[in-house]
Amino acid sequence: MERKERREIGTLIAVDQAEIRRKLIEAFIDAEIPAPKEAHDEAGLRQVLATADLDLIVMSSHLGGAYVAPLIAEVRRGRLGPHPFPIVVVLADNGDAAHLREIGNCGPDDVIAPPCAPNDLLERINVFLSGDRRPLVVNAGYAGPERRLKTRE
Secondary structure, eight states: OOOGGGGGGEEEEEOOOHHHOOOHHHHHHTTTTTOOEESSSHHHHHHHHOOOSSSSSEEEEETTEEEEEEHHHHHHTTTTSSSSSSSSEEEOOSSOHHHHHHHHTTSSSSOOOOOOOHHHHHHHHHHHHHTOOOOOOOSHHHHHEOOOSSSOO
């Protein structure tokens, strides 16, 4: 994401639990991030992803019972939405290691296991907004932030 003023950031919150979505929206507005677009089911998420110019996406791994994390891979590969590399933070529905790995393979910048308070989420997002983001890679099997810890020789 290009460096932007907070009030210019295009944001989406895709969470199906209304109370959590409301608290996140309030926290974002308090942090001077403009009122985000919202989605609460897979169809709504697809529609917003396809049409909105987004810089930041906070989404649940499941919406309305549908596993939607793979939509990140579609965004990253340029098949869904206007640009492939917004900051993406996924709220996992459980902390199971295999589940977290599966979500991570879709290409998000961060995966957060429950529970997570809105202010804790904002602290993690601020890291990305400040410019501290891993380099982005695209290859045959993966598109997203570089996951390798060591450089190859």
